[in-house]
Amino acid sequence: MSGKKAAEEEIAAVRRFNRFYTRELGILRRTFFDTPWTLGEVRVLYEIKHGASTARDIARALNVDAAYLSRLLSKLVKEGLVARKASAHDGRQYELSLTARGRAAYDRADERQAAQTQSVLARMPAGARKELVDAMARIETLMRTRGEEKR
Amino acid sequence: MSGKKAAEEEIAAVRRFNRFYTRELGILRRTFFDTPWTLGEVRVLYEIKHGASTARDIARALNVDAAYLSRLLSKLVKEGLVARKASAHDGRQYELSLTARGRAAYDRADERQAAQTQSVLARMPAGARKELVDAMARIETLMRTRGEEKR
């Protein structure tokens, strides 16, 4: 009889966390309000910087819609942050890369966000910070494992 | 010398988790795509159901803009899910409550989301589920404490 109960409590706990973190990430988004870039743009720059070389790679990594991504990329190209050149092996694709401007833009956004995160962590005692980091890593590992199984 | 290094690693770890969870919550949002309600609407219904009786209460609980909330509430009132009656002690406010329809709508959305969460948890071994729930609770406690200090 307590099996069902426990499962319900687990479900409730996960949903509570999701509600909580939805709010946290809402706050986080405002980090970008005093830079000229949006969260979406920075996420794309991040993926290109970290190895994504086609729109397809980015769409998979970020789990975003191809239409949305196509527009984000066009904007970034127009702004001169990303370079797009025809792929050698696949005529449908482009090879994406950051321009010097793109790297600089990413670095500034990156610093801005690091500073923001730092200011949150700075208010916590070292022990709490470590616990936080550990708990986050734990969640990621557990949920990623679940994800792999799906494939 | 390792003090600085450790801080940087912590910052990186927290940001990694934020990126990860941004994606997770993106997936979660789609839960509502086969109900007639949006995440925003369900969040508001949730708050009213759990004690919020004015727009002000909801805005604080969800950390959303008053303008956005005002529109969400109008929509919910128009749809007959929320009742708004003038407050007795403050002429600027309304007393909010769920209508029968509102309660039913909330319950359906709630079940839908619980089922979704359940199906994720069901794929994990019991031990992992417990770890996940513990880690989530830990993060919430640590971050809430940080939040209180700010006030």
Added chain:
DNA sequence: GCATTTAGATGACTAAGTCAAGTATATGGG
């Protein structure tokens, strides 16, 4: 009683995300 806050509404806008349909290229049989 008047200046200041606070609650909420409204207009105008940007960002984020979705869906359907279209173009062009790739690819795996038959």
Added chain:
DNA sequence: CCCATATACTTGACTTAGTCATCTAAATGC
């Protein structure tokens, strides 16, 4: 080699989410 099908990306049209400035009206604090 040809064709069906799948994949990569684009475009149009739309919804949802969120922000900012401004406004009205009521509350509150000297």
